[in-house]
Amino acid sequence: MDLTLLMYLIPSLIMFGCGVYGFITRKNMIAMLISLELMLNSADINFVVFNRYLFPAQHEGMFFTLFAIAIAAAETAVAIAIIINVYRIAKNVDINKITKMKF
């Protein structure tokens, strides 16, 4: 049995679908951020798998993923700082109850 390109794309696709579902249905800001991480991660898997299967002599996809991981870490740190600040002001992180900045 061969491990084909498709067999790595299917779990990544399901992970992305879960991320989209969670991002739309969750009300908690941190839970939304977790769904966002799932989506970013599935895109990273696709970069690496396409690079490895289609262009094994070059490593652009691998470097792209390396930088994407660094940027995702920065984005998560800033987002969590904002969420903690929102919690200090509004005392919860539910997106339906945070209405202070609505006009």
Place this chain on the structure above:
Amino acid sequence: MESLGNVIMYVIIALTIIVFSVLAVTTKKILRSATYLLFVLLATAAIYFQMDYEFLGATQIAVYAGGIVVLFVFAIMLTHKPGEDAAPLTSHKRILGLIACGAGVILCVAALLGYAKFCSQSLPSMSDFTIDRLGEMLLSTDKFGYLLPFEAVSVLLLACIIGGVVIARKR
């Protein structure tokens, strides 16, 4: 032909990713959601190891499993009151979420079926990609060098540290 160990490893990784990513977005407790995310990230690192990118797998474990998940756990502890039972993550707009997710997945599956021949190739062998080659590529300025993005990322991380401290400090 792949070795049997590789196939078994692949099945374990794929099942872990599918089961835990579904659980991470459907569970009612937020701390459990963060724990399931950790398992998904570790399985992703295992995929990188299987693709022979050892440095990338190590980075994934160090940054995601070691850094981001810990950050998530701390943020959950800081924003949810301890002691009392945490409010369940009741979902809203569930139909809309299912439609968006299902439409996206069906579109991607249709696209993949359109490229069935392209998708059925097996793993080619990779020329020797050692860690010193990676270091040279990361710090060189010629055609396949990545010095400029490397420096840009270092400036971005500095900006992120300052931004995080400024946003989250006590006033």
